[in-house]
Structures are given as C-alpha cells and as structure tokens.
Amino acid sequence: MNNSRHRNTFSQLEIRQVKKRNLQSWFLSMPSLIWLTAFFAVPYLIVIIYSLLVSDIYEVKFLFTLGAYREILSGAYFKPFFLSFRLALITTLFCIILGYPVAYLIARSSEKWKNILLVLIIIPFWTNFIIRIFSWRIFLSTNGMLNEALLSMGLINQPLEIIRTDWAVIIVMVYVYLPYMILPLYSVIEKLDFTLLDAAMDLGASERKAFFKVTLPLSREGIFAGSILVFIPALGAYIIPQLMGNQNSLYIGQIITYKIKNIPRNWPVASALSLIMLIIIAVILLTGFSIYQKRKFRRMDEAR
Template sequence: MRRLILIAVPYLWLVALFLIPFLIVLKISLSDVALARPPYFPQLDLAEGWAGIKAFLSELDFENFVFLSTDDLYWKAYLSSLQIAVVSTLLTLLVAYPIAYAMARAADEWRPTLLMLVILPFWTSFLIRVYSWMGILSTEGVLNRFLMWTGIISEPLILLNTKIAVYIGIVYTYLPFMILPIYSALEKLDESLLEAAEDLGCSRLQAFWLITFPLSRNGIVAGCFLVFIPAIGEFVIPSLLGGSGTLMIGKVLWEEFFSNRDWPVASAVAIILLLILIIPIILFQRNEQKAREAGR
C-alpha cells in the first residue's frame, strides 16, 4: 500500500502536469484557429459520447504544418535557430577549453576555488547576466567607449541587436555548462601519459593532439550538447540582445502565441521544435551511456 502511494503521487503529478499538457499541445496543433474562447476548433465534446469523439477526430488535420512549410518565415526561423545554436556552441567550446584545461592543470589547493568561481555565475539570475551585456554592447555602451578611447575605432560598432550579440550572450551564459564536463574529463587524465609521449619524442603540441584532446572527447561532446540543446529553443537572449532582425524559433513561438494569438500555429511550431531536438537528445543520451560504461 505504501509502495503504491509512493509510486502513484509523483507519477500522477507528472501525468497531469507534463504528459497531458503535452498531448493538449499536440491536439491543438492539429486544430484550426477560430474566433472564439478558447480560440481554436474543434472542441472535444465528451457529452455526445463516441459520436462526439469521432466528429472531433475527423476535424483534426495537418493544415498548420502545411502552413508552416509554405511560409518562408518559419523555415528561416528554424534554420537561423540551428545556425545560431551551432556557431555559438563551437564558440563556447573555443572559449571554454583553455579555461577548463588551465583549471585541470592548476595546483590542487586552487581547484576548489576555481570551480566555485566558475559555478558562481550559474547561481546568479540568467536574466541579469543577459541584461548586463545590453549596457556593454550598445552603441553608447562601455565597449564602444573603451575602444574609441583607445583609438582602435573611430566610429562606434553596431553590436547590440545583431547576431554577434546573440553569440556573445549564449557563450557567456552557457560557458559553465561547457567548462565543467571538459574539466572533469581533463582532471582524470593521467599525467604520466604525457610524460611518456614526450620521452618518446612528441612535442608538447603533438602530445596534446594525440593524448589530451582525444581523452577529453567525452567531456567535449557532453558540453556541446548541454549548450546546443537549450540554445536552439532560447528566448531571452535573442529578444534582449538580438533585436527584431534576429529570428529564433523560441521568439517566433512566443510572438505567435502572445501577439498573434494563433494557438494552433504556436502549438505546431512547438511540435516541430521538439522534432528537431529529438535527434540531438538521443545522441546525447547515447554518449552519456557510453561514458558511463567506459567509466566502469
């Protein structure tokens, strides 16, 4: 009896507040927009029994998905989300790797402090961390004034409300997610392997490419997924730093829902976003499983 309650409580909670809402999105994505409350059609009428369910099912169609595939805006938004996510994941890797490497090489008594310094920004508000870049990147901002003061540029650079600002925002906010898995892979590295390689005539750079880099591969892959998956659906960063010119699918969904009040299309956008994410998520889980088996 106790066991039943123990299983049933979290189970039913998740069914009611995760599974059912998800099925509702799926259903509405197959419905048509209507000038009513709620603004979509058909409504499921259980009072009519079987006939009601049948009539309801016959009204569902893939019209919204056809609409999405014919409208340029959505293709562009999906492609630009993918492009932004890929580029910023690679940039994050480039920034994170040297930091993680240096942390793993630091003296033992320094490591806990360095780790805390990497994790600390993660506990501060995400929104504030994104916002802090608005004051830096604007035309009148700190960065432009600094660069003009040093004489590197004479005209202010336009950075805010461009894709560059979105890249910077994603690299900045997701950096800890990339540093930590790479650090934990590098930390386990056996130093004597590098000494052996150098004794056998490798240069330092060769030793890095032949030993350190391959052995940190699991950390790199995990970090890339941890950045890439949330970056695709990102909403806050493109809307604060990207301006109206930067299309990202999370922003399109938001506007479709709140500004256009087109629930069926917003739901269809959500379903396609999930379909795009399924492949990286499955690959990520495989990688994790492999790493776990290798660790045993």
C-alpha cells in the same frame, strides 16, 4: 543462509522482502511519477492536440485540421529554424573553444585552487539570468562602456553597432551557456591520467602532438556532454535574441513565443513548431547517443 536445508525458506522470505520493497518503492515514487506525468508528459499531448486545431485571434477552435502543418510546410518558418540551428552551433563551438582551456586549467590546478576557480566560474551563473543579459545591453550599447573605452583608446572612430546584431546574440549566448560546457569538460579532464602525457612525450610526441593524440581524444566524452547541454537549450533560445537581437533575424524561439503571446495568436502553429523542435532534438540526441554507444561497443567487440 549458507545452510542448504534452509535455502528454500530463506528464498521465500527473500521473495516476500523483495515484493515488499518494490511496493515501498512504488509508494515513494508515486507522487513524483504523477506530478511529472501530469505536468511534463501530458502537456506534450496537449501540444499535439493543439497543433491540429484551428487558430483564433485569442485562443483556438476545437476543430481538427492539418492547417498548421500546411502553413509550416509552405516554408515560412524555414529561416528561423535555420537561424536557431546556426546560432546553437556557433554558440557550442565558441563554448568549446573558450571552455576547454579553462576546464583544463582548473582540472590541473591544486585541490585548493580547483575549488576556488570552480566557484569563480559558478558565481555569475547564480546571478539572475535576465539581469545579466540586461547588463550586456548596457555594456554593448552604442553609447555603452565598450564603445566609450574603444573610442577613448582611439581604436575606433565611431561607435560600433554591436547591440541589435547577431553578434550581440552570440556573445550573450556564449556567456550564458559557457558554464554548462566548462563543468562537464572539467569533470572529464580532471579524471584524466596525466602521466599519459608524460608517456606520449617520452615516445617522441611534442606538447602539441601529445595534446591532439592523447588529451583531446580522451576528453571526447566531456565535449560530447557539454555540447548537448549547450546545443539543445540554445536551439530554443528566446529571451537572448529578443533582448539582444533585431527583428530582421527572428529565431524559432521568438516565433513560437509571438504566436503564443502576441495577438493575433496562432497556437496551432506554435504547437506544431514546438513539436518539430522536439522531434529535431530527439533525433539529435538519439543519433548522438547511438554514435557514442557504437564507438563503445566496437571497442568491446574488438577486445573480445
């Protein structure tokens, strides 16, 4: 290949090889491309179409209208959106507060302990989702174990009404999404160079200051990734509010599900609400990433 006389022939051969390879890649990717297009992308088109139809008690009538959007704009669904947003935000914050020290501790453990601790975090996560929620219902219920324990210790006089409150929803949300925060945080903190902390302390920073000036800024990436992994799924929460919360504070996931499942159904409104949620998520992701990218680029610009 180093012989210049042959360069031309070789590059011809190379072009042919590249073409062959690309063709191969198309063949290999085709099944997944088709599958995901048909069952992930196309369904959203259907959602768009259905959002423009007229609702029926059971299904839809194929008549185009903006009725669903008009209904939404009337403000009836503002509260569920607000509640879901607040829930997602609170869940994310609690996950950061609880997850950060845990991720930090695991990241700073010895190799052997790291694996054990990580498995300990993941095991509950592998236990059935519904069953874990069910168990929380038992634990938090009015005559459940928590209340019994608190009563017998004399900390309270009458059972706490936790179940069927927003607090119960938050507790279980944090419980379910915590590993999604811990794992990305762990992977970032683990790569952190801990001699930087020595350096900060050497230069006069106390432990607290070293943490806020060095460790925290350098684990921003993990906090960002974890927050996305928690916040966005939390926004669409349905079953946790359904099993833990009450009917006075309905979240958007519940509204969508009711409109799909319960009679009288209203699929156009459910579709429109889903689309609005999708748009909100897209906006959050895009602004999040652009802020993130800008930071990176600014750093590179200054470097130049």
